[in-house]
Amino acid sequence: MTDVVVIGAGMSGLICAQQLSRAGYSVVVVDKSRGLGGRLATRRLYETRADHGACYLNPKGELFTSLVDLLCDRHILEVWTDTVYQFTTHTGLSAPQNLRPRYVAPAGMSAIAKFLAQDLNILLNQRVTAINLTDENHWRITLESSREELTAKALVMAIPAPQALMLLAPLGESVLGQNFLENLSSVEFYPCISVMSGYPAGLQTLPDWKAVSLIDNAVLGWIGVDSSKRHQSSQPVFVVQSSASFAQLHLESLDLQPTGQQMLQYAATILKLPWLDTPEWMQVHRWRYAFPSIPWPEKILKAETALPLVCCGDWCGGNLAEGAMLSGFGASQEINQNLENLILPDVNFFKDFP
Missing domain, CATH: 3.50.50.60 (FAD/NAD(P)-binding domain)
Structure with a gap:
């Protein structure tokens, strides 16, 4: 008791x-x-960590x-x-x-x-x-x-x-x-899909910004240079979060890797970072109850x-x-x-x- x-x-x-x-x-x-x-x-992943x-x-x-x-x-x-x-x-x-x-x-x-x-x-x-x-x-x-x-x-x-x-x-x-x-x-809750992706240590074209909030975007909600939070990071790491509507479309997918790749390709295009969709590694996480909608x-x-x-x-x-x-x-x-x-x-x- x-x-x-x-x-x-x-x-x-x-x-x-x-x-x-x-x-x-x-x-x-x-x-x-x-x-x-x-x-x-x-x-924790690949000798580093990411806030997803x-x-x-x-x-x-x-x-x-x-x-x-x-x-x-x-x-x-x-x-x-x-x-x-x-x-x-x-x-x-x-x-x-x-x-x-x-x-x-x-x-x-x-x-x-x-x-x-x-x-x-x-x-x-x-x-x-x-x-x-x-x-x-x-x-x-x-x-x-x-x-x-x-x-x-x-x-x-x-x-x-x-x-x-x-x-x-x-x-x-x-x-x-x-x-x-x-x-x-x-x-009720909005869902979200988070993508964690790592890139070569010698990458020279990192953006000037650390975080971007995408307003009323059909695919993405947020992207951040997660490795910029760390005092010592072995490589550039990004975290990309989906919009609620995009997450709802893919929430029940058995394999989220293609969904994560689609999110990175989209981010690479609109933010003019062509290398963003070719990471060395990528992990995807689904948040079924990410943000309270009601x-x-x-x-x-x-x-x-x-x-x-x-x-x-x-x-x-x-x-x-x-x-x-x-x-x-x-x-x-x-x-x-x-x-x-x-x-x-x-x-x-x-x-x-x-």
């Missing part, structure tokens, strides 16, 4: 788990992936800015660029008038999650296959790979709403209530159940990583109020991290 099980080791799940753990609750975090971070994803999820942080609120400042002090984050170029079919490539610093992690964006995961009890590579109630009226969480079960007094679903719905729907309206299930099913308007979505159950994530309240952090705090407060009402740490608790 544990006090709280948190499903999902992204920003919101880790923030929630830290708050509850530091207040004194026993907390277990479970995630189906091999690594931490969710969309704060970094892939969130590409940078663009803090706006005071609390998130405080976290970014701290991560800079700990040498986890640094300013990458203040200029993300824009590309439209009519105007071509142009620099924006409003410059804002974008922050990246030279060790990879997943380094943020590793920082937030300190001292937590986390089970990785553990897919949850079922959620039920025990005879003693606790949550029972069944894990696929270990064939084990966790029991908890409270449950936090820090995963995309459609994934949470698949696990929770079998409980039915009698347990969760009609409104909760309808609200959860109302959340988010939940509040910080959390809670079920009116006898047992505490809260959903949180970047789809609650919007604003991606920053929204995910605020949602994690909201989830911890809601769970705490429904358990022992302990004293939660200050929202700047991460300043106490080593």
Whole structure:
């Protein structure tokens, strides 16, 4: 028996788990992936790494800015660029008038999650296959790979709403209530396909820009020189992300390599980088739930159940990583109020991290 099980080791799940753990609750975090971070994803490949999820942080609120400042002090984050170029079919490539610093992690964006995961009890590579109630009226969480079960007094679903719905729907309206299930099913996401590609070390024709956002483009949404984030990179590495409409067309493809090649060919043509479509290597990743298209308007979505159950994530309240952090705090407060009402740490608790 544990006090709280948190499903999902992204920003919101880790923030929630830290708050509850530091207040004194026993907390277990479970995630189906091999690594931490969710969309704060970094892939190691060919003696280098690439951020194929969130590409940078663009803090706006005071609390998130405080976290970014701290991560800079700990040498986890640094300013990458203040200029993300824009590309439209009519105007071509142009620099924006409003410059804002974008922050990246030279060790990879997943380094943020590793920082937030300190001292937590986390089970990785553990897919949850079922959620039920025990005879003693606790949550029972069944894990696929270990064939084990966790029991908890409270449950936090820090995963995309459609994934949470698949696990929770079998409980039915009698347990969760009609409104909760309808609200959860109302959340929708845009997909995205990310291409990571590496080029010869002696390439002399790298562009002047570090990142380009493509506005209303049918194929691409973003492209960045990912290797420019690294202090030492063995070769030029680019990350190209598709538009939502293009991803939707190819999302179910069994082999995404041709899709990735098509994206590189298109980028090479419109950005006038003819070598871009002939990389030394290429990997493609599909994000089925990349960006919330219809988010939940509040910080959390809670079920009116006898047992505490809260959903949180970047789809609650919007604003991606920053929204995910605020949602994690909201989830911890809601769970705490429904358990022992302990004293939660200050929202700047991460300043106490080593």
